[in-house]
Amino acid sequence: MSSANHGPEEGRPENLVAHLAARLRSHVLWDSLLIFIPPVLAGVFIVFSFYRAAWMSPLAFLLAALVLAGVAGLAVILRYRPLVPSVPAAARLIDGQADSKDRFLTLATLAHAAQPSNFVARLRHETSRFGERIQLARDFPYRFKKSFYRSMMVSLVAALLFHLMIPVAESVIRPPSVQQQLRQVAEKMAQKESLKPLAQALQALAAKLDDPKAKPEEKQAAVEEVEKKIEEQQKKEPEKENRDLLSQAANSLKGTEQQQSSSGDEQKKDQDKGGGGIQSNLPQEGKGEGKQSEGGGSDSKGEQSAQMSNDMKQGKSAQGNPKEKGDEKNQQAQGDAKNDQRDPNQPGKEKNNEKVGKDQGASKEGAGKNQSPEEPPQGAPPAERFYKAGEGKEGGLKGAGYVTVQLPEDLVADSKAEGKATKEGGKGNRARPQVPVSNAPLPAHVPNAPTEKQQMPIEYRGIIR
Amino acid sequence: MEPEQFQQTFKRLEVEVQKVIVGYQEVIRKVLIAFFSGGHVLLEGVPGLGKTLLVKSLSRALGMTFKRIQFTPDLMPSDIVGTEVLTEVNGRREFQFKKGPIFAHVVLADEINRATPKTQSAVLEAMEEKQVTVFGESHVLESPFIVLATQNPIELEGTYPLPEAQLDRFFFKLIVTPPAPDELREILKRTTGVETSDATKVLPEDGGRLVNEMKQLLRQVLVAPPIEDYVVRLVHATHGNGQNGGNAGVKQYIRFGSSPRGAQAVILGAKGNALADGRVHVSYEDVEKIVYPALRHRIILNFQAEAENVSGDQVITEVMKQVKRN
Numbered sequence: 001m002s003s004a005n006h007g008p009e010e011g012r013p014e015n016l017v018a019h020l021a022a023r024l025r026s027h028v029l030w031d032s033l034l035i036f037i038p039p040v041l042a043g044v045f046i047v048f049s050f051y052r053a054a055w056m057s058p059l060a061f062l063l064a065a066l067v068l069a070g071v072a073g074l075a076v077i078l079r080y081r082p083l084v085p086s087v088p089a090a091a092r093l094i095d096g097q098a099d100s101k102d103r104f105l106t107l108a109t110l111a112h113a114a115q116p117s118n119f120v121a122r123l124r125h126e127t128s129r130f131g132e133r134i135q136l137a138r139d140f141p142y143r144f145k146k147s148f149y150r151s152m153m154v155s156l157v158a159a160l161l162f163h164l165m166i167p168v169a170e171s172v173i174r175p176p177s178v179q180q181q182l183r184q185v186a187e188k189m190a191q192k193e194s195l196k197p198l199a200q201a202l203q204a205l206a207a208k209l210d211d212p213k214a215k216p217e218e219k220q221a222a223v224e225e226v227e228k229k230i231e232e233q234q235k236k237e238p239e240k241e242n243r244d245l246l247s248q249a250a251n252s253l254k255g256t257e258q259q260q261s262s263s264g265d266e267q268k269k270d271q272d273k274g275g276g277g278i279q280s281n282l283p284q285e286g287k288g289e290g291k292q293s294e295g296g297g298s299d300s301k302g303e304q305s306a307q308m309s310n311d312m313k314q315g316k317s318a319q320g321n322p323k324e325k326g327d328e329k330n331q332q333a334q335g336d337a338k339n340d341q342r343d344p345n346q347p348g349k350e351k352n353n354e355k356v357g358k359d360q361g362a363s364k365e366g367a368g369k370n371q372s373p374e375e376p377p378q379g380a381p382p383a384e385r386f387y388k389a390g391e392g393k394e395g396g397l398k399g400a401g402y403v404t405v406q407l408p409e410d411l412v413a414d415s416k417a418e419g420k421a422t423k424e425g426g427k428g429n430r431a432r433p434q435v436p437v438s439n440a441p442l443p444a445h446v447p448n449a450p451t452e453k454q455q456m457p458i459e460y461r462g463i464i465r
Numbered sequence: 466m467e468p469e470q471f472q473q474t475f476k477r478l479e480v481e482v483q484k485v486i487v488g489y490q491e492v493i494r495k496v497l498i499a500f501f502s503g504g505h506v507l508l509e510g511v512p513g514l515g516k517t518l519l520v521k522s523l524s525r526a527l528g529m530t531f532k533r534i535q536f537t538p539d540l541m542p543s544d545i546v547g548t549e550v551l552t553e554v555n556g557r558r559e560f561q562f563k564k565g566p567i568f569a570h571v572v573l574a575d576e577i578n579r580a581t582p583k584t585q586s587a588v589l590e591a592m593e594e595k596q597v598t599v600f601g602e603s604h605v606l607e608s609p610f611i612v613l614a615t616q617n618p619i620e621l622e623g624t625y626p627l628p629e630a631q632l633d634r635f636f637f638k639l640i641v642t643p644p645a646p647d648e649l650r651e652i653l654k655r656t657t658g659v660e661t662s663d664a665t666k667v668l669p670e671d672g673g674r675l676v677n678e679m680k681q682l683l684r685q686v687l688v689a690p691p692i693e694d695y696v697v698r699l700v701h702a703t704h705g706n707g708q709n710g711g712n713a714g715v716k717q718y719i720r721f722g723s724s725p726r727g728a729q730a731v732i733l734g735a736k737g738n739a740l741a742d743g744r745v746h747v748s749y750e751d752v753e754k755i756v757y758p759a760l761r762h763r764i765i766l767n768f769q770a771e772a773e774n775v776s777g778d779q780v781i782t783e784v785m786k787q788v789k790r791n
Contacts, residue, residue, distance in 0.1 A: 102748035
């Protein structure tokens with residue numbers, strides 16, 4: 001786009017035509033560049049947005065930018081080459097501008113040697129006079145074409161759309177972290193006078209959760225503490241709007257717990273890789289566990305027996321180490337008192353129903369590795385694995401280690417209900433209908449026999465033969 | 466000779482003819498261009514438009530011999546080219562060639578389409594070869610030599626339309642249209658008053674030599690290759706099956722397109738036009754001015770064109786729309 005003025009005084013009219021041809025070539029090149037540069041810039045911007053949103057690695061970003069530039073270069077060449085103005089075309093443009101009736105065209109395209117020299121000299125002289133009227137910079141300035149404006153507009157719109165859409169897409173693809181959610185809720189709560197203390201607590205909790213030095217137990221404790229505060233506040237709060245905010249905060253905290261438990265799982269997995277045990281998806285909180293341990297529910301024994309560990313079946317772990325007896329009792333007592341029996345090694349696992357007993361089985365029993373919950377219990381008949389009548393209430397299982405069992409989902413639900421009922425109304429309220437099961441010795445166990453064979457209730461035995 | 470001298474002579478001839486002929490500047494100019502290009506002209510127009518007067522005035526301005534042949538159905542070739550006549554010279558009888566009216570610098574073949582094809586072909590042979598052969602003896606015609614033939618587009622009964630091959634021998638076909646009201650007023654003033662003007666001789670005594678020099682000069686006019694290419698594409702496009710003319714708009718009306726003589730006529734005519742304008746090079750405008758008279762009689766239209774009353778000029782206009790300048 002040089003604006004050099006090549007007047008006729010600089011040379012012959014043929015030179016003027018050559019200069020114009022060069023100028024037009026540069027115009028076409030600029031046209032092509034200006035058409036393709038905005039889309040390339042927009043493309044690079046979009047790719048950079050992906051990169052900035054961490055959806056793209058630096059190498060991929062560089063490669064994409066290079067590919068875009070390469071494609072644009074190719075497009076420029078493909079567009080430029082057929083549009084390169086020829087010398088006759090340039091000459092015709094000058095003829096049109098100078099109204100010289102194709103003198104420049106004739107002079108620029110004629111094979112001079114084959115023509116009468118006096119005619120050529122005369123034509124050159126005439127053309128020079130017409131050439132004096134031409135100033136390339138003035139008569140053939142570079143003007144932006146409509147195509148450039150169109151390209152610019154489309155590129156801007158595309159870049160703007162991406163700029164606006166990427167945060168939305170980012171929030172859809174990668175939702176904000178729990179800490180962010182907590183902070184957002186805290187900001188909203190901070191605007192309410194009554195919720196300010198809670199907002200501060202939430203901010204502090206978020207900060208603690210972000211703190212990599214904080215131990216998981218501490219984090220969990222902090223979460224529970226805030227949860228309690230929220231529950232209390234929810235009960236007190238008269239305004240619906242505030243209650244909504246509180247429930248939002250509670251939901252975020254649930255997310256925190258899930259996050260904690262999942263991270264705890266991962267940690268446990270790493271720690272106990274290879275350690276076997278009885279897996280359980282039974283909820284570990286509250287009375288449910290305690291009740292089972294107490295052995296108060298005789299009905300649950302038969303159901304649970306289906307998923308006893310190998311150790312229990314063989315009678316080894318059921319007797320357990322006598323030294324551990326007192327510990328177990330303490331644990332059970334704690335469970336009763338706190339309504340929350342937790343594995344001290346797994347603070348984040350209380351609400352996660354998976355693999356809770358894995359660690360326990362490994363640490364206390366040391367056997368029963370890789371026991372599948374679907375496997376039927378083998379070994380001694382189920383009746384032998386339970387206490388005699390009346391034993392359970394005083395001391396629980398005699399010499400038994402701590403055992404968690406995995407139940408089918410429906411039983412899990414029932415157990416939850418059980419736990420709840422116990423929590424509220426004591427041991428007598430059971431959600432499940434109680435069907436008395438005899439603890440009389442059952443027939444000898446037949447290997448490969450169906451494990452869940454329902455026993456005939458004792459009261460019917462005399463009636464149905 | 467210099468281009469300026471050509472231009473001056475040309476202008477003076479134009480002016481002299483225009484002293485007698487009112488209007489028809491383009492016709493006069495093209496007749497002169499054809500004359501200096503060495504071609505012949507077919508003038509088509511209804512009777513009474515001044516065709517014969519135009520030719521007479523031109524010959525008078527040129528200062529050259531002029532003959533008029535009124536073509537009729539009973540006109541014989543020998544009536545035109547001449548014949549051997551038995552004459553007695555010094556007591557001896559011998560055949561002597563008696564030159565016909567074709568032996569003149571400017572020949573007016575009036576209503577050429579009324580003669581039989583045999584007679585027409587005799588004239589057309591003379592036009593092409595610039596010589597006639599009678600009883601095996603060739604006789605060279607005058608130089609410069611131009612035939613200005615006229616034909617009437619009406620009263621076609623008893624006429625013999627010129628065959629295509631013979632039409633092609635004419636450099637230009639010019640259409641003489643009725644004069645405009647202003648021109649007619651001027652015609653009345655000049656022809657019905659006491660004083661009538663006449664064309665005066667422009668060329669010197671050795672006018673023939675000067676005309677030949679002018680003819681040579683005309684051929685030296687520069688033509689840019691893109692313009693030559695434009696002419697080639699134009700002529701090629703007149704062919705119904707041509708690369709450029711193969712579209713429905715042209716193809717449906719054309720039986721035969723222009724011959725190479727058409728392209729020659731366009732280039733030479735454009736050169737003459739350029740030189741008459743004082744230029745030593747041909748422009749696209751020159752070509753576009755000449756293409757109609759040079760090609761209109763060389764494009765043979767088919768029955769559909771006649772049925773739809775499509776003229777050669779309309780076809781050329783269509784062709785020129787399709788063929789773009791380089």
